[in-house]
Amino acid sequence: MEVAVVFHSRFGHTQKLAESIAHGVSGEGVSCYLASVDDLDWDRLDRAAGMILGAPTYMGSASAEFKSFMDATSLRWLNQAWRDKVAAGFTNSYGMSGDKLNVLIQLAVFATQHGMLWVGQTEMNQSSESTSLNRLGSHLGLMAQSDNAPAHQTPPSGDLQTAVCFGARVAKITRQFYR
């Protein structure tokens, strides 16, 4: 059983989140395929029991590269090839809001068009400090915020830790469905 983390990242920030999510999946003893949309192994993706989808927010929407990935799945949609896989989503942008919710909605609609089972984000928001879990208070999926700084400095530790927890949650739920 494997969970795929499918992402796009132009400047490396969303990739850092994807890596933290993968860390959370692996921490649960579940195999993880960290899959950039720039270089996808489609057969491996088809075999995954769960998929965690991630795109940076560009102009209030998923990046064009991630949207190309979404559009490239239309035959699989027609055949409902991914029905009943577990799915979840994440996004990252510069603004505290930045219209990230629109991207999570895009990802959730995409997953449910495929008949996948959408899993939300359950860490509780305790404060808006950069070390806090779920500081942006998102539940449809994982949100993170990155400053315009190199990816080794941002997103901050709280967002990365939220990502680890999110990966662990999706791994646990996927295991419940596929044991």
Ligand SMILES: Cc1cc2nc3c(=O)[nH]c(=O)nc-3n(C[C@H](O)[C@H](O)[C@H](O)COP(=O)(O)O)c2cc1C
């Ligand atoms: C074309 C473009 C559009 C963007 N649009 C938004 C936006 O709508 N909201 C926002 O908060 N940040 C926006 N940003 C900032 C990015 O979301 C931010 O730099 C993010 O960390 C990039 O992620 P990446 O390093 O994974 O590519 C935009 C950046 C670019 C390049």
